[in-house]
Amino acid sequence: MSSASTAVHIQYRSMLESDFPAAHGLSQAVHWRHRPEDWQLLHHLGSGFVAECDGDVIGTALWWSHGDDYASLGMVIVSPEAQGRGIGGELMNRLLEAIGERNTLLHATPAGQPLYEKLGFEVFGQVHQYQGTVAPRVPVAPPQGTRLRAAEAGDGAALAELASRAAGMVRTRVVNELLRTAEGVVIEDDNSNPVGFGILRSFGQGDIIGPVVAPDAEHARALLSHLAAKRTGSFVRIDMSDEHGLDSLLSELGLAHVDTPVAMVWGEAPQADPGIHQFAIASQAFF
Known part of the structure:
Protein backbone atom coordinates (compact mmCIF):
# COMPACT_ATOMS: atom_id res chain seq x y z
CA MET A 1 0.00 0.00 0.00
CA ARG A 102 0.32 35.14 18.69
CA ASN A 103 4.11 35.05 18.84
CA THR A 104 4.76 31.34 19.21
CA LEU A 105 7.52 29.57 21.15
CA LEU A 106 8.77 26.01 21.20
CA HIS A 107 11.75 23.90 22.21
CA ALA A 108 13.08 21.73 19.40
CA THR A 109 14.94 18.45 19.29
CA PRO A 110 17.48 18.05 16.47
CA ALA A 111 14.97 15.79 14.70
CA GLY A 112 12.19 18.36 14.85
CA GLN A 113 14.17 21.53 14.16
CA PRO A 114 14.16 21.25 10.32
CA LEU A 115 10.34 21.03 10.25
CA TYR A 116 10.00 24.09 12.46
CA GLU A 117 12.49 26.05 10.36
CA LYS A 118 10.43 25.30 7.25
CA LEU A 119 7.41 26.78 9.03
CA GLY A 120 9.28 30.02 9.75
CA PHE A 121 10.53 29.43 13.30
CA GLU A 122 13.93 30.86 14.23
CA VAL A 123 16.35 29.94 17.02
CA PHE A 124 16.62 32.54 19.79
CA GLY A 125 18.18 30.61 22.67
CA GLN A 126 18.73 27.28 24.39
CA VAL A 127 17.61 25.39 27.45
CA HIS A 128 20.04 23.22 29.40
CA GLN A 129 18.57 20.03 30.84
CA TYR A 130 20.16 18.68 34.02
CA GLN A 131 19.13 15.57 35.90
CA GLY A 132 20.31 12.96 38.35
CA THR A 133 20.02 11.64 41.88
CA VAL A 134 20.34 14.54 44.31
CA ALA A 135 23.45 14.34 46.48
CA PRO A 136 23.35 15.35 50.15
CA ARG A 137 24.23 19.01 50.56
CA VAL A 138 23.52 21.72 53.11
CA PRO A 139 21.13 24.21 51.47
CA VAL A 140 22.55 27.62 50.64
CA ALA A 141 21.40 30.36 53.02
CA PRO A 142 19.38 33.15 51.41
CA PRO A 143 21.09 36.54 50.93
CA GLN A 144 21.19 38.88 53.90
CA GLY A 145 17.92 40.72 54.38
CA THR A 146 15.81 37.90 52.90
CA ARG A 147 14.24 34.69 54.17
CA LEU A 148 12.70 31.55 52.73
CA ARG A 149 9.23 30.24 53.47
CA ALA A 150 6.72 27.83 52.00
CA ALA A 151 4.46 29.20 49.28
CA GLU A 152 0.87 29.82 50.35
CA ALA A 153 -2.46 29.98 48.56
CA GLY A 154 -2.52 33.76 48.78
CA ASP A 155 0.82 34.13 46.95
CA GLY A 156 -0.60 33.47 43.50
CA ALA A 157 -0.97 37.02 42.26
CA ALA A 158 2.44 38.22 43.48
CA LEU A 159 4.32 35.18 42.17
CA ALA A 160 2.50 35.26 38.82
CA GLU A 161 3.57 38.90 38.44
CA LEU A 162 7.21 37.99 39.13
CA ALA A 163 7.03 35.07 36.69
CA SER A 164 5.40 37.19 33.98
CA ARG A 165 8.07 39.87 34.28
CA ALA A 166 10.84 37.27 34.20
CA ALA A 167 9.40 35.45 31.16
CA GLY A 168 8.23 38.51 29.25
CA MET A 169 4.75 37.05 28.84
CA VAL A 170 1.69 36.27 30.95
CA ARG A 171 2.26 33.34 33.32
CA THR A 172 -0.77 33.68 35.61
CA ARG A 173 -2.55 30.43 34.78
CA VAL A 174 0.60 28.31 34.79
CA VAL A 175 1.83 29.66 38.14
CA ASN A 176 -1.56 29.38 39.85
CA GLU A 177 -2.03 25.80 38.66
CA LEU A 178 1.45 24.75 39.76
CA LEU A 179 0.98 26.38 43.16
CA ARG A 180 -2.27 24.44 43.55
CA THR A 181 -0.77 21.06 42.72
CA ALA A 182 2.93 21.31 43.62
CA GLU A 183 5.29 22.46 46.37
CA GLY A 184 6.53 26.05 46.26
CA VAL A 185 9.17 28.05 48.13
CA VAL A 186 9.21 31.85 48.30
CA ILE A 187 12.12 34.14 49.07
CA GLU A 188 10.97 37.44 50.55
CA ASP A 189 12.55 40.66 51.82
CA ASP A 190 12.36 42.21 55.29
CA ASN A 191 9.03 43.77 54.39
CA SER A 192 7.56 40.35 53.53
CA ASN A 193 7.50 41.16 49.82
CA PRO A 194 8.23 38.15 47.57
CA VAL A 195 11.32 38.74 45.43
CA GLY A 196 11.61 35.23 44.00
CA PHE A 197 10.22 31.71 44.14
CA GLY A 198 10.70 28.14 42.99
CA ILE A 199 8.37 25.19 42.46
CA LEU A 200 8.98 21.44 42.87
CA ARG A 201 6.56 18.89 41.41
CA SER A 202 6.35 15.26 40.43
CA PHE A 203 7.28 14.58 36.81
CA GLY A 204 8.47 11.65 34.75
CA GLN A 205 10.65 9.25 36.71
CA GLY A 206 10.96 11.55 39.73
CA ASP A 207 10.54 15.29 40.26
CA ILE A 208 11.24 18.49 38.34
CA ILE A 209 12.25 21.89 39.74
CA GLY A 210 10.88 24.87 37.86
CA PRO A 211 10.15 27.60 37.42
CA VAL A 212 12.85 29.24 39.52
CA VAL A 213 12.46 33.02 39.39
CA ALA A 214 14.82 35.38 41.24
CA PRO A 215 16.51 38.78 40.94
CA ASP A 216 20.01 37.27 40.64
CA ALA A 217 22.02 34.04 40.86
CA GLU A 218 22.58 34.41 44.62
CA HIS A 219 18.84 34.33 45.33
CA ALA A 220 18.33 31.56 42.76
CA ARG A 221 21.06 29.45 44.38
CA ALA A 222 19.27 29.56 47.72
CA LEU A 223 15.93 28.61 46.16
CA LEU A 224 17.33 25.81 44.04
CA SER A 225 19.44 24.26 46.80
CA HIS A 226 16.52 24.40 49.24
CA LEU A 227 14.16 22.67 46.79
CA ALA A 228 16.74 20.03 45.82
CA ALA A 229 17.38 19.23 49.49
CA LYS A 230 13.75 18.16 49.78
CA ARG A 231 14.53 15.31 47.35
CA THR A 232 17.98 14.18 48.51
CA GLY A 233 18.57 10.67 47.20
CA SER A 234 15.80 10.97 44.60
CA PHE A 235 15.83 11.62 40.86
CA VAL A 236 15.36 15.29 39.94
CA ARG A 237 15.36 17.15 36.65
CA ILE A 238 15.74 20.89 36.04
CA ASP A 239 15.69 22.81 32.75
CA MET A 240 17.92 25.86 33.09
CA SER A 241 17.84 28.99 30.95
CA ASP A 242 20.89 30.30 29.10
CA GLU A 243 23.68 31.89 31.15
CA HIS A 244 22.21 30.80 34.46
CA GLY A 245 25.53 30.87 36.32
CA LEU A 246 24.71 27.92 38.57
CA ASP A 247 26.85 25.16 37.03
CA SER A 248 28.91 24.61 40.18
CA LEU A 249 25.83 24.21 42.37
CA LEU A 250 24.17 21.82 39.94
CA SER A 251 27.34 19.73 39.85
CA GLU A 252 27.56 19.65 43.65
CA LEU A 253 23.94 18.49 43.73
CA GLY A 254 24.81 15.57 41.46
CA LEU A 255 22.83 16.81 38.48
CA ALA A 256 24.48 16.16 35.11
CA HIS A 257 23.99 18.20 31.93
CA VAL A 258 22.25 15.75 29.55
CA ASP A 259 20.68 17.79 26.72
CA THR A 260 20.51 21.26 25.15
CA PRO A 261 17.36 21.76 23.06
CA VAL A 262 17.08 25.03 21.16
CA ALA A 263 14.36 27.60 21.88
CA MET A 264 12.62 28.78 18.71
CA VAL A 265 10.11 31.53 17.97
CA TRP A 266 7.69 32.42 15.22
CA GLY A 267 7.31 36.17 15.48
CA GLU A 268 9.07 38.12 18.22
CA ALA A 269 10.82 36.61 21.23
CA PRO A 270 9.50 37.79 24.63
CA GLN A 271 11.35 40.65 26.31
CA ALA A 272 11.93 40.01 30.01
CA ASP A 273 12.22 42.63 32.73
CA PRO A 274 15.99 42.99 33.37
CA GLY A 275 15.36 43.22 37.11
CA ILE A 276 14.07 39.65 37.45
CA HIS A 277 15.22 36.41 35.82
CA GLN A 278 13.76 33.00 35.06
CA PHE A 279 16.65 30.71 35.94
CA ALA A 280 14.70 27.50 35.39
CA ILE A 281 11.62 27.03 33.23
CA ALA A 282 8.49 25.18 34.28
CA SER A 283 8.46 22.88 31.27
CA GLN A 284 9.99 22.58 27.83
CA ALA A 285 6.39 22.44 26.59
CA PHE A 286 4.67 25.39 28.29
CA PHE A 287 7.89 27.24 29.20
Whole structure:
Protein backbone atom coordinates (compact mmCIF):
# COMPACT_ATOMS: atom_id res chain seq x y z
CA MET A 1 0.00 0.00 0.00
CA SER A 2 1.43 3.41 -0.92
CA SER A 3 1.93 6.20 1.60
CA ALA A 4 -0.59 8.31 -0.37
CA SER A 5 -3.35 5.72 -0.01
CA THR A 6 -2.52 5.19 3.64
CA ALA A 7 -2.81 8.93 4.32
CA VAL A 8 -6.48 8.83 3.23
CA HIS A 9 -7.30 6.94 6.43
CA ILE A 10 -5.60 9.46 8.77
CA GLN A 11 -8.05 11.69 10.60
CA TYR A 12 -7.28 14.72 12.78
CA ARG A 13 -9.36 15.83 15.74
CA SER A 14 -9.16 17.60 19.08
CA MET A 15 -7.46 15.71 21.89
CA LEU A 16 -9.77 14.28 24.56
CA GLU A 17 -9.08 12.99 28.05
CA SER A 18 -9.77 9.50 26.76
CA ASP A 19 -6.68 9.89 24.54
CA PHE A 20 -4.25 10.15 27.50
CA PRO A 21 -3.39 6.42 27.62
CA ALA A 22 -2.59 6.38 23.89
CA ALA A 23 -0.67 9.67 24.15
CA HIS A 24 1.34 8.25 27.03
CA GLY A 25 2.14 5.21 24.90
CA LEU A 26 3.42 7.46 22.11
CA SER A 27 5.67 9.40 24.46
CA GLN A 28 7.08 6.13 25.76
CA ALA A 29 7.69 4.95 22.19
CA VAL A 30 9.96 7.97 21.57
CA HIS A 31 11.62 7.58 25.01
CA TRP A 32 10.03 10.63 26.67
CA ARG A 33 9.44 9.97 30.36
CA HIS A 34 6.05 11.67 30.77
CA ARG A 35 3.57 9.92 33.05
CA PRO A 36 -0.20 9.79 32.37
CA GLU A 37 -0.53 12.46 35.09
CA ASP A 38 1.91 14.69 33.19
CA TRP A 39 -0.24 14.43 30.08
CA GLN A 40 -3.26 15.34 32.18
CA LEU A 41 -1.58 18.53 33.43
CA LEU A 42 -0.37 19.49 29.95
CA HIS A 43 -3.84 19.08 28.48
CA HIS A 44 -5.51 20.84 31.42
CA LEU A 45 -3.35 23.93 30.86
CA GLY A 46 -3.74 23.86 27.08
CA SER A 47 -5.39 22.01 24.22
CA GLY A 48 -4.38 20.20 21.09
CA PHE A 49 -4.94 17.60 18.43
CA VAL A 50 -4.39 13.95 17.68
CA ALA A 51 -3.87 12.09 14.43
CA GLU A 52 -5.84 8.86 14.26
CA CYS A 53 -5.57 5.91 11.88
CA ASP A 54 -8.06 3.03 11.98
CA GLY A 55 -9.02 3.98 15.54
CA ASP A 56 -5.44 4.21 16.82
CA VAL A 57 -3.85 7.50 17.92
CA ILE A 58 -0.60 7.83 15.95
CA GLY A 59 0.22 11.50 16.56
CA THR A 60 -0.22 14.26 19.14
CA ALA A 61 0.38 18.01 19.37
CA LEU A 62 -0.52 20.53 22.09
CA TRP A 63 -0.42 24.29 22.56
CA TRP A 64 -0.69 26.72 25.47
CA SER A 65 -1.84 30.34 25.56
CA HIS A 66 0.22 32.89 27.50
CA GLY A 67 -2.08 35.88 27.14
CA ASP A 68 -3.09 37.59 23.92
CA ASP A 69 0.43 38.02 22.57
CA TYR A 70 2.23 34.72 23.19
CA ALA A 71 1.71 30.98 22.96
CA SER A 72 3.90 27.91 23.11
CA LEU A 73 3.53 24.50 21.54
CA GLY A 74 4.94 21.07 22.16
CA MET A 75 4.35 17.34 22.60
CA VAL A 76 4.46 17.01 18.81
CA ILE A 77 4.88 13.24 18.57
CA VAL A 78 4.32 10.86 15.68
CA SER A 79 4.47 7.11 16.13
CA PRO A 80 7.81 5.79 14.83
CA GLU A 81 5.90 3.46 12.49
CA ALA A 82 3.90 6.36 11.01
CA GLN A 83 6.69 8.87 10.48
CA GLY A 84 7.43 10.15 6.99
CA ARG A 85 3.78 10.65 5.98
CA GLY A 86 3.55 14.36 6.71
CA ILE A 87 1.59 13.82 9.92
CA GLY A 88 3.82 16.07 12.01
CA GLY A 89 3.49 18.88 9.49
CA GLU A 90 -0.29 18.59 9.42
CA LEU A 91 -0.49 18.60 13.22
CA MET A 92 1.70 21.72 13.26
CA ASN A 93 -0.54 23.45 10.71
CA ARG A 94 -3.56 22.81 12.90
CA LEU A 95 -1.76 24.12 15.98
CA LEU A 96 -0.66 27.30 14.21
CA GLU A 97 -4.19 27.89 12.92
CA ALA A 98 -5.54 27.58 16.46
CA ILE A 99 -2.81 29.85 17.87
CA GLY A 100 -3.50 32.59 15.33
CA GLU A 101 -1.32 35.68 15.30
CA ARG A 102 0.32 35.14 18.69
CA ASN A 103 4.11 35.05 18.84
CA THR A 104 4.76 31.34 19.21
CA LEU A 105 7.52 29.57 21.15
CA LEU A 106 8.77 26.01 21.20
CA HIS A 107 11.75 23.90 22.21
CA ALA A 108 13.08 21.73 19.40
CA THR A 109 14.94 18.45 19.29
CA PRO A 110 17.48 18.05 16.47
CA ALA A 111 14.97 15.79 14.70
CA GLY A 112 12.19 18.36 14.85
CA GLN A 113 14.17 21.53 14.16
CA PRO A 114 14.16 21.25 10.32
CA LEU A 115 10.34 21.03 10.25
CA TYR A 116 10.00 24.09 12.46
CA GLU A 117 12.49 26.05 10.36
CA LYS A 118 10.43 25.30 7.25
CA LEU A 119 7.41 26.78 9.03
CA GLY A 120 9.28 30.02 9.75
CA PHE A 121 10.53 29.43 13.30
CA GLU A 122 13.93 30.86 14.23
CA VAL A 123 16.35 29.94 17.02
CA PHE A 124 16.62 32.54 19.79
CA GLY A 125 18.18 30.61 22.67
CA GLN A 126 18.73 27.28 24.39
CA VAL A 127 17.61 25.39 27.45
CA HIS A 128 20.04 23.22 29.40
CA GLN A 129 18.57 20.03 30.84
CA TYR A 130 20.16 18.68 34.02
CA GLN A 131 19.13 15.57 35.90
CA GLY A 132 20.31 12.96 38.35
CA THR A 133 20.02 11.64 41.88
CA VAL A 134 20.34 14.54 44.31
CA ALA A 135 23.45 14.34 46.48
CA PRO A 136 23.35 15.35 50.15
CA ARG A 137 24.23 19.01 50.56
CA VAL A 138 23.52 21.72 53.11
CA PRO A 139 21.13 24.21 51.47
CA VAL A 140 22.55 27.62 50.64
CA ALA A 141 21.40 30.36 53.02
CA PRO A 142 19.38 33.15 51.41
CA PRO A 143 21.09 36.54 50.93
CA GLN A 144 21.19 38.88 53.90
CA GLY A 145 17.92 40.72 54.38
CA THR A 146 15.81 37.90 52.90
CA ARG A 147 14.24 34.69 54.17
CA LEU A 148 12.70 31.55 52.73
CA ARG A 149 9.23 30.24 53.47
CA ALA A 150 6.72 27.83 52.00
CA ALA A 151 4.46 29.20 49.28
CA GLU A 152 0.87 29.82 50.35
CA ALA A 153 -2.46 29.98 48.56
CA GLY A 154 -2.52 33.76 48.78
CA ASP A 155 0.82 34.13 46.95
CA GLY A 156 -0.60 33.47 43.50
CA ALA A 157 -0.97 37.02 42.26
CA ALA A 158 2.44 38.22 43.48
CA LEU A 159 4.32 35.18 42.17
CA ALA A 160 2.50 35.26 38.82
CA GLU A 161 3.57 38.90 38.44
CA LEU A 162 7.21 37.99 39.13
CA ALA A 163 7.03 35.07 36.69
CA SER A 164 5.40 37.19 33.98
CA ARG A 165 8.07 39.87 34.28
CA ALA A 166 10.84 37.27 34.20
CA ALA A 167 9.40 35.45 31.16
CA GLY A 168 8.23 38.51 29.25
CA MET A 169 4.75 37.05 28.84
CA VAL A 170 1.69 36.27 30.95
CA ARG A 171 2.26 33.34 33.32
CA THR A 172 -0.77 33.68 35.61
CA ARG A 173 -2.55 30.43 34.78
CA VAL A 174 0.60 28.31 34.79
CA VAL A 175 1.83 29.66 38.14
CA ASN A 176 -1.56 29.38 39.85
CA GLU A 177 -2.03 25.80 38.66
CA LEU A 178 1.45 24.75 39.76
CA LEU A 179 0.98 26.38 43.16
CA ARG A 180 -2.27 24.44 43.55
CA THR A 181 -0.77 21.06 42.72
CA ALA A 182 2.93 21.31 43.62
CA GLU A 183 5.29 22.46 46.37
CA GLY A 184 6.53 26.05 46.26
CA VAL A 185 9.17 28.05 48.13
CA VAL A 186 9.21 31.85 48.30
CA ILE A 187 12.12 34.14 49.07
CA GLU A 188 10.97 37.44 50.55
CA ASP A 189 12.55 40.66 51.82
CA ASP A 190 12.36 42.21 55.29
CA ASN A 191 9.03 43.77 54.39
CA SER A 192 7.56 40.35 53.53
CA ASN A 193 7.50 41.16 49.82
CA PRO A 194 8.23 38.15 47.57
CA VAL A 195 11.32 38.74 45.43
CA GLY A 196 11.61 35.23 44.00
CA PHE A 197 10.22 31.71 44.14
CA GLY A 198 10.70 28.14 42.99
CA ILE A 199 8.37 25.19 42.46
CA LEU A 200 8.98 21.44 42.87
CA ARG A 201 6.56 18.89 41.41
CA SER A 202 6.35 15.26 40.43
CA PHE A 203 7.28 14.58 36.81
CA GLY A 204 8.47 11.65 34.75
CA GLN A 205 10.65 9.25 36.71
CA GLY A 206 10.96 11.55 39.73
CA ASP A 207 10.54 15.29 40.26
CA ILE A 208 11.24 18.49 38.34
CA ILE A 209 12.25 21.89 39.74
CA GLY A 210 10.88 24.87 37.86
CA PRO A 211 10.15 27.60 37.42
CA VAL A 212 12.85 29.24 39.52
CA VAL A 213 12.46 33.02 39.39
CA ALA A 214 14.82 35.38 41.24
CA PRO A 215 16.51 38.78 40.94
CA ASP A 216 20.01 37.27 40.64
CA ALA A 217 22.02 34.04 40.86
CA GLU A 218 22.58 34.41 44.62
CA HIS A 219 18.84 34.33 45.33
CA ALA A 220 18.33 31.56 42.76
CA ARG A 221 21.06 29.45 44.38
CA ALA A 222 19.27 29.56 47.72
CA LEU A 223 15.93 28.61 46.16
CA LEU A 224 17.33 25.81 44.04
CA SER A 225 19.44 24.26 46.80
CA HIS A 226 16.52 24.40 49.24
CA LEU A 227 14.16 22.67 46.79
CA ALA A 228 16.74 20.03 45.82
CA ALA A 229 17.38 19.23 49.49
CA LYS A 230 13.75 18.16 49.78
CA ARG A 231 14.53 15.31 47.35
CA THR A 232 17.98 14.18 48.51
CA GLY A 233 18.57 10.67 47.20
CA SER A 234 15.80 10.97 44.60
CA PHE A 235 15.83 11.62 40.86
CA VAL A 236 15.36 15.29 39.94
CA ARG A 237 15.36 17.15 36.65
CA ILE A 238 15.74 20.89 36.04
CA ASP A 239 15.69 22.81 32.75
CA MET A 240 17.92 25.86 33.09
CA SER A 241 17.84 28.99 30.95
CA ASP A 242 20.89 30.30 29.10
CA GLU A 243 23.68 31.89 31.15
CA HIS A 244 22.21 30.80 34.46
CA GLY A 245 25.53 30.87 36.32
CA LEU A 246 24.71 27.92 38.57
CA ASP A 247 26.85 25.16 37.03
CA SER A 248 28.91 24.61 40.18
CA LEU A 249 25.83 24.21 42.37
CA LEU A 250 24.17 21.82 39.94
CA SER A 251 27.34 19.73 39.85
CA GLU A 252 27.56 19.65 43.65
CA LEU A 253 23.94 18.49 43.73
CA GLY A 254 24.81 15.57 41.46
CA LEU A 255 22.83 16.81 38.48
CA ALA A 256 24.48 16.16 35.11
CA HIS A 257 23.99 18.20 31.93
CA VAL A 258 22.25 15.75 29.55
CA ASP A 259 20.68 17.79 26.72
CA THR A 260 20.51 21.26 25.15
CA PRO A 261 17.36 21.76 23.06
CA VAL A 262 17.08 25.03 21.16
CA ALA A 263 14.36 27.60 21.88
CA MET A 264 12.62 28.78 18.71
CA VAL A 265 10.11 31.53 17.97
CA TRP A 266 7.69 32.42 15.22
CA GLY A 267 7.31 36.17 15.48
CA GLU A 268 9.07 38.12 18.22
CA ALA A 269 10.82 36.61 21.23
CA PRO A 270 9.50 37.79 24.63
CA GLN A 271 11.35 40.65 26.31
CA ALA A 272 11.93 40.01 30.01
CA ASP A 273 12.22 42.63 32.73
CA PRO A 274 15.99 42.99 33.37
CA GLY A 275 15.36 43.22 37.11
CA ILE A 276 14.07 39.65 37.45
CA HIS A 277 15.22 36.41 35.82
CA GLN A 278 13.76 33.00 35.06
CA PHE A 279 16.65 30.71 35.94
CA ALA A 280 14.70 27.50 35.39
CA ILE A 281 11.62 27.03 33.23
CA ALA A 282 8.49 25.18 34.28
CA SER A 283 8.46 22.88 31.27
CA GLN A 284 9.99 22.58 27.83
CA ALA A 285 6.39 22.44 26.59
CA PHE A 286 4.67 25.39 28.29
CA PHE A 287 7.89 27.24 29.20
